[in-house]
Amino acid sequence: MTAPGSLGCVYFIGAGPGAPDLCTVRGKEVITRADLMLYADSLVHPGVLRWAKPGARVLGSAGLTLEEIVAEMSAVARTGGTVARVHSGDPSLYGALREQLLCLEEEGIPWEIVPGVSSVFAAAAALGCELTVPGVAQTVVLTRLARRTDGPSAGDLRAVPREGTTVVLFLSLTTVAEAVAELLAAGWPPSTPAAVAHRVTWEDERCLRTTLSDLDVAVRREGWTRHGLILVGPALDPGPGALAGTEPAQARSSLYDPAFSHLFRKGRRA
Ligand SMILES: C[S@@+](CC[C@H](N)C(=O)[O-])C[C@H]1O[C@@H](n2cnc3c(N)ncnc32)[C@H](O)[C@@H]1O
Secondary structure, X not given: OOOOOOOOEEXXXXXXXXXXXXOOHHHHHHHHHOOEEEEOHHHXXXXXXXXXXXXXXXXXXXXXXXXXXXXXXXXXXXXXXXXEEEEOEOOOOOOOHHHXXXXXXXXXXXXXXXXXXXXXXXXXXXXXXXXXXXXXXXEEEEEOOOOOOOOOOOOOHHHOOOOOEEEEEOOOHHHHHHHHHHHHHOOOOOOOXXXXXEOOOOOOOEEEEEEHHHHHHHHHHHOOOOOEEEEEOHHHOOOHHHHOOOOHHHHOOOOOOOOXXXXXXXXXXX
């Protein structure tokens, strides 16, 4: 959506998982010229806040209601100003984005979304793993454990396909025992590789590797309750164990297989 004439624009910016240099060039450019920067408190790195131009208002959103957030943003955009609404990771994941867009639409305020690096990709990088390993996992499920108040659309881990899947759980460090119980009840082997990425790309980043059955104890031992992602699935095991039962030839992609032909390369016979 482009800002017409006299109205300003609200930009929903994904600031990335933490490290400021993982915010996109486009996101930084908007932040440096914004009149109001409204950010998701503890999840946005202080280094990103320092990009605000002199005189800009910089406001954490954690203590505000949706109505207050929208009122702050609309007030600036109505007078032709630029708002940087800064979310962590990518705004499209667990960012309460849609409700803000709907309110702005109702008020006729232009908006635009600037994508960001989600913590799921920063976690994969920190763990040094590919979430979709040929012959091991070709599906990635991003979810969270359902809370009692969530209703029928909430994540139900028992419904997640077990074969060839990497599951990534957001916002679930305080419900690890429940998550593990659901996955085990759905038939996931207790030995399934699991990992937790805590505050990835922040100065105090930590990652741990474990198995599904030991996941709860491992998280409680660390005392982590927030800012962590849980990843479960065979693709997480970097060793030969990940390929157990898989011939090495199956564990590589067809794309770079010398014998495989595609639009840009003719396959060679062995
Ligand atoms: C409100 S959600 C926002 C997710 C964000 N939109 C994204 O794409 O990463 C916050 C949750 O994302 C995960 N998260 C965000 N930043 C993280 C980081 N740096 N390290 C680990 N997990 C993170 C945690 O599960 C946290 O509870």
